[in-house]
Amino acid sequence: MSMKPLKKQPIIELSNIVVEFNSRDGTFFNPKKFTAVNDVSLSIHSGETVGLVGQSGCGKSTLASVMIGLQRPTSGEVKFNGLQMKYGSAEARKQFGRQVSVIFQDPATALNPRMRVLDILKDPMDIHGILQPNEREKRVYELLSRVGLPRSAALVEPTRLSGGQKQRVAIARALALNPKLIVADEPTSALDVSVRAQVLNLLADLKKELNLAMVFISHDLQTVHQVSDRIVVMNGGKVVETGTAEEVFNFPTKEYTRTLIDAAPSLL
Ligand SMILES: Nc1ncnc2c1ncn2[C@@H]1O[C@H](COP(=O)(O)OP(=O)(O)OP(=O)(O)O)[C@@H](O)[C@H]1O
Numbered sequence: 001m002s003m004k005p006l007k008k009q010p011i012i013e014l015s016n017i018v019v020e021f022n023s024r025d026g027t028f029f030n031p032k033k034f035t036a037v038n039d040v041s042l043s044i045h046s047g048e049t050v051g052l053v054g055q056s057g058c059g060k061s062t063l064a065s066v067m068i069g070l071q072r073p074t075s076g077e078v079k080f081n082g083l084q085m086k087y088g089s090a091e092a093r094k095q096f097g098r099q100v101s102v103i104f105q106d107p108a109t110a111l112n113p114r115m116r117v118l119d120i121l122k123d124p125m126d127i128h129g130i131l132q133p134n135e136r137e138k139r140v141y142e143l144l145s146r147v148g149l150p151r152s153a154a155l156v157e158p159t160r161l162s163g164g165q166k167q168r169v170a171i172a173r174a175l176a177l178n179p180k181l182i183v184a185d186e187p188t189s190a191l192d193v194s195v196r197a198q199v200l201n202l203l204a205d206l207k208k209e210l211n212l213a214m215v216f217i218s219h220d221l222q223t224v225h226q227v228s229d230r231i232v233v234m235n236g237g238k239v240v241e242t243g244t245a246e247e248v249f250n251f252p253t254k255e256y257t258r259t260l261i262d263a264a265p266s267l268l
């Protein structure tokens with residue numbers, strides 16, 4: 001009997017994803033199509049960070065919104081844990097919501113300024129009925145400690161926190177439901193340069209500790225290189241280059257990738 005190792009199933013598997021939008025220069029009766037994502041295929045396994053990089057407008061955030069269930073692809077297929085994802089229904093959104101979390105660029109707008117941090121972190125558990133109600137508060141304090149915030153942060157509103165601390169709250173919220181995949185779209189771009197490295201390190205530690213799959217999006221190849229196992233370079237909605245972080249960063253095969261490396265400031 002042969003003992004072939006089972007090939008591990010990807011957490012998320014995108015096949016031939018196309019996203020078209022009605023372009024702005026079309027008219028109501030004669031809509032023109034604009035292809036924001038053009039035939040992208042990509043699989044991500046647990047414990048793996050994939051860096052998605054490319055110039056502004058190349059389709060990174062559109063592809064991210066497909067992965068988090070907000071954007072139905074025009075064509076192509078998304079499988080999550082081997083199951084084909086359906087888009088649009090409340091059930092599908094809930095399914096996505098539990099397994100995929102997202103961290104956005106600007107924590108100031110991503111967090112409700114009128115809610116205390118305690119309630120911001122408890123909210124996803126209340127919505128999804130995770131844990132018994134009396135256990136949720138304890139979990140909030142575990143999450144705070146995991147992202148390096150003091151217990152006292154629970155009782156303030158986000159406006160009282162610094163940018164880096166706010167992003168830590170956003171990361172804690174992303175972890176609240178024990179997701180399988182975290183999609184971080186430019187998570188450090190809005191932060192002060194002095195705290196970017198700390199937040200990057202935190203994300204890298206969490207991915208390792210929790211064996212998460214992560215998509216790290218940035219236009220900055222230096223930053224992506226710091227945290228990624230694999231890099232996917234996009235241009236005009238297409239994947240133009242892909243490989244291990246070292247391969248792509250040290251031996252880029254495309255002129256476009258080289259431009260991204262040269263353009264990147266080394267401030268992190
Ligand atoms: N809802 C929409 N309707 C029409 N066009 C859109 C829509 N969303 C995005 N686009 C267009 O699709 C293209 C890709 O946008 P996307 O936001 O995915 O780029 P990006 O790579 O994330 O850019 P950035 O680095 O600036 O965040 C852009 O040309 C954008 O204008």
Ligand SMILES: [Mg+2]
Pocket residue numbers: 060061062185
């Ligand atoms: Mg974007």
